[in-house]
Amino acid sequence: xxxxxxxxAIVQRQVDTxxxxxxxAFVATYSxxxxxxxxxxxxxxxxxxxxxxAFYATQRFNLPHLHAEIVSRMVMxxxxxxxxxxxxxxxxxxxxxxxxxxxxxxxxxxxxFYPQ
Numbered sequence: 001x002x003x004x005x006x007x008x009a010i011v012q013r014q015v016d017t018x019x020x021x022x023x024x025a026f027v028a029t030y031s032x033x034x035x036x037x038x039x040x041x042x043x044x045x046x047x048x049x050x051x052x053x054a055f056y057a058t059q060r061f062n063l064p065h066l067h068a069e070i071v072s073r074m075v076m077x078x079x080x081x082x083x084x085x086x087x088x089x090x091x092x093x094x095x096x097x098x099x100x101x102x103x104x105x106x107x108x109x110x111x112x113f114y115p116q
Contacts, residue, residue, distance in 0.1 A: 007102035008084040011080040
């Protein structure tokens with residue numbers, strides 16, 4: 001497998017473009033049919049690249065201090081599990097676990113878990 005196409009490399013490219021707030025490059029790491037879940041909901045919070053683009057353009061990349069730090073990463077097959085610390089969303093950093101499912105060189109699904 002080409003290391004540039006590994007699930008970990010694709011997710012890292014997504015993180016790097018997130019931190020640069022490069023919307024076009026960020027969205028390019030996702031499938032047209034991407035689904036993003038905020039657990040425990042079984043319904044996607046975001047479905048499709050159009051919703052993804054609109055959300056990140058208006059709710060994330062407009063924040064000047066937005067930054068994601070990967071605290072730890074685990075890879076299991078086509079799943080990449082990141083413990084993320086996001087700053088710039090609110091006064092205190094936000095901790096989350098993100099599970100990315102990668103297929104055909106693109107992120108297909110993401111599940112976000114937040115502390116209760």
